[in-house]
Amino acid sequence: MFRIITIDQLLQELAKYNHTELHVHHTWRPSHKDFNGSNHIALQEGMRNYHVNTRGWDNIAQHVTLMPDGKFVTGRPFNSQPCSISGKNGSAGKIPFMVEMLGDFDIGRDKLEGKQLESILQLARYFDRQGKYIRFHRENASKSCPGTGIDKNWFMAQVRKPVKSELELAIEKLVAHKIINTPEYWLKNAKKGMTVDGEYAALLIQRFAKELK
Numbered sequence: 001m002f003r004i005i006t007i008d009q010l011l012q013e014l015a016k017y018n019h020t021e022l023h024v025h026h027t028w029r030p031s032h033k034d035f036n037g038s039n040h041i042a043l044q045e046g047m048r049n050y051h052v053n054t055r056g057w058d059n060i061a062q063h064v065t066l067m068p069d070g071k072f073v074t075g076r077p078f079n080s081q082p083c084s085i086s087g088k089n090g091s092a093g094k095i096p097f098m099v100e101m102l103g104d105f106d107i108g109r110d111k112l113e114g115k116q117l118e119s120i121l122q123l124a125r126y127f128d129r130q131g132k133y134i135r136f137h138r139e140n141a142s143k144s145c146p147g148t149g150i151d152k153n154w155f156m157a158q159v160r161k162p163v164k165s166e167l168e169l170a171i172e173k174l175v176a177h178k179i180i181n182t183p184e185y186w187l188k189n190a191k192k193g194m195t196v197d198g199e200y201a202a203l204l205i206q207r208f209a210k211e212l213k
């Protein structure tokens with residue numbers, strides 16, 4: 001019943017709802033060392049078991065868990081109130097969306113980075129762009145959750161910094177491979193309605209050919 005989904009799939013599903021806020025947590029336990037690359041569902045079932053049988057909740061607390069590989073595992077139905085933050089779990093029809101990031105992000109423990117960081121930023125961006133509040137658990141609880149290693153101001157700056165286009169990312173890659181050394185030129189001219197110098201295009205083709213050898 002739990003499903004593994006990508007950030008794109010998650011955002012598509014979220015578009016069918018109107019959650020009021022995004023609540024961000026870390027699981028603390030289990031943490032990165034418990035993830036082996038393929039046990040997404042087993043970890044989620046372990047959490048549900050703990051939440052239902054030990055904590056006595058109606059279901060797993062969270063709507064989704066974000067794994068270190070950047071994929072999400074679904075939890076409780078998206079239209080049901082989470083067991084997220086005491087006093088902040090909303091009411092019928094006004095439900096915050098709760099994500100648990102698998103890891104212990106207190107300083108000196110796991111690092112939020114790579115695909116996991118990219119996915120949480122995309123999710124947070126989705127809410128922030130709609131003017132919806134991104135709430136860290138610790139804002140309303142005497143806990144460090146989602147971890148002392150994640151500074152809220154830093155996090156929001158990442159959420160709000162301009163996102164690079166596919167072209168910008170591609171050009172950066174080519175600069176790193178020394179195929180392009182005038183990135184500004186290509187960013188300015190390699191687009192609809194503009195033209196590029198034939199000599200530059202020839203150079204580009206030759207450098208690519210060399211790289212492919």
Ligand SMILES: [Zn+2]
Nearest residue numbers: 025026137145
């Ligand atoms: Zn929490």
